[in-house]
Amino acid sequence: MLDGLFIFFAALTLGAASLLVLSRNAVTSAMGMILALVGVAADFFLLDAYFLGVLQVLVYAGAVMVLFLFVIMLLTDTAESAEGYPWKSAALGLAVFFFLAAGAVWLFVWSGAVPSTAAGATPPELSVNPSEFVTAAKGFGRLLYTKYLLPLEIAGFLLLVALVGVVSLSKDPVDENA
Amino acid sequence: MENTTLAHHLLLAGLLFALGLTGVLVRRNLLVVYMCLELMLTAATLALVAFSRFNRTMDGAIFVFFIITVAAAEVAVGLALIVALYRRRGSVKSDELVTLRD
Numbered sequence: 001m002l003d004g005l006f007i008f009f010a011a012l013t014l015g016a017a018s019l020l021v022l023s024r025n026a027v028t029s030a031m032g033m034i035l036a037l038v039g040v041a042a043d044f045f046l047l048d049a050y051f052l053g054v055l056q057v058l059v060y061a062g063a064v065m066v067l068f069l070f071v072i073m074l075l076t077d078t079a080e081s082a083e084g085y086p087w088k089s090a091a092l093g094l095a096v097f098f099f100l101a102a103g104a105v106w107l108f109v110w111s112g113a114v115p116s117t118a119a120g121a122t123p124p125e126l127s128v129n130p131s132e133f134v135t136a137a138k139g140f141g142r143l144l145y146t147k148y149l150l151p152l153e154i155a156g157f158l159l160l161v162a163l164v165g166v167v168s169l170s171k172d173p174v175d176e177n178a
Numbered sequence: 179m180e181n182t183t184l185a186h187h188l189l190l191a192g193l194l195f196a197l198g199l200t201g202v203l204v205r206r207n208l209l210v211v212y213m214c215l216e217l218m219l220t221a222a223t224l225a226l227v228a229f230s231r232f233n234r235t236m237d238g239a240i241f242v243f244f245i246i247t248v249a250a251a252e253v254a255v256g257l258a259l260i261v262a263l264y265r266r267r268g269s270v271k272s273d274e275l276v277t278l279r280d
Contacts, residue, residue, distance in 0.1 A: 133231060
């Protein structure tokens with residue numbers, strides 16, 4: 001018997017992702033995306049990664065999706081119509097989906113390549129060994145400022161680069177020679 | 179959590195990735211295509227967290243932390259590019275942006 005919460009949130013995530021793919025209205029797609037991201041965050045919680053679940057809701061479902069909704073409302077012609085739609089590409093997409101889904105089911109369920117061990121005991125909140133899986137946010141800080149200090153600095157610099165890049169992209173173009 | 183195995187979470191991640199790739203292939207609105215790309219990235223992070231939890235090591239979770247950081251920056255730049263494209267061409271439909279093909 002599977003965990004009921006996992007089944008519920010997996011179904012929610014997949015249903016919301018289908019809404020994202022299938023809805024003709026971009027705003028509805030964005031709502032489906034938010035729901036799917038919240039479902040993934042719930043799965044993070046079920047995997048005892050509480051800090052990442054909170055980050056997922058704050059950064060992804062919060063900030064990033066608000067950005068998406070702003071842009072959707074800024075651009076006017078976001079609704080798609082069925083007329084002139086290349087149904088060949090839809091058939092191709094459907095074929096790719098069934099191919100990938102069947103491959104995932106075969107690889108993870110039937111092939112036996114993934115060990116079917118249960119998760120075991122709940123991980124500790126903190127442990128002496130810094131690289132052991134812990135649930136407290138402190139476990140992230142300990143590794144980020146020791147083993148992963150250089151990647152952290154690079155990520156911070158990357159955020160600065162993205163900030164400057166977005167500002168320069170959003171400026172009005174000086175020469176309108178298009 | 180007691181009864182789910184690694185395979186369950188990986189299956190969920192794989193199906194999410196398949197849905198995202200399908201959206202990228204099927205949709206014509208660049209914004210929705212971009213959202214589907216983000217969905218594929220999220221599916222990958224889900225697999226990383228599952229591996230991290232079941233192997234009882236912190237490295238995968240730290241990796242996901244960096245992925246979320248970089249994805250936030252990447253979304254900002256990508257949306258700025260889409261807005262710039264819209265201001266120049268007046269469209270965000272991938273089947274109307276075919277100047278290089280024609």
